[in-house]
Amino acid sequence: MAAPGDVYGQTKRCLDIIAVAIRDAGLNMEDVIRTRIMLTNIESWRDAARAHGEYFARIKPACTFVEVVRFIDPGWLVEVEADCVVDAT
Numbered sequence: 001m002a003a004p005g006d007v008y009g010q011t012k013r014c015l016d017i018i019a020v021a022i023r024d025a026g027l028n029m030e031d032v033i034r035t036r037i038m039l040t041n042i043e044s045w046r047d048a049a050r051a052h053g054e055y056f057a058r059i060k061p062a063c064t065f066v067e068v069v070r071f072i073d074p075g076w077l078v079e080v081e082a083d084c085v086v087d088a089t
Contacts, residue, residue, distance in 0.1 A: 007044040007077050011037070011051035014080035019055070022084060029055065031084040034062045038079045042067035048078055 003009025019029060035056070037048050045065045052063060061082070071079060 001073070001075050004075055005077070007039065007041075007047040008051050010076070010078045011048040011080060012054070014078060015051060015055045018080060018082045022082070025084075027084050027086060030059055031086055032056070032059060032061045032082045033085050034083040035064075036081040037063065037065045038068045038081075039065065040068060040070055040077050044077070048080075052080075 002013035022029060022031065035052065037045075037052065039045060039048060042065065048065070056063075068079075
């Protein structure tokens with residue numbers, strides 16, 4: 001597990017994985033229009049937001065933070081989803 005106990009570190013790892021998946025699909029981070037950040041403790045949103053800002057400060061996708069009860073692995077503190085849109089013309 002990446003960054004045990006560290007929301008910022010885990011968020012960065014999630015975003016690294018997303019960046020690779022987006023590139024593997026032939027897209028760019030600029031194609032991201034919306035992200036969702038799920039946290040087991042909503043009070044840690046600033047740490048997740050700091051990591052998110054390092055990836056998306058220039059792109060500015062819509063972003064939602066939500067609190068969840070838990071993830072499958074109790075060490076996971078954050079999960080990130082990203083939606084992309086590509087011009088098909």
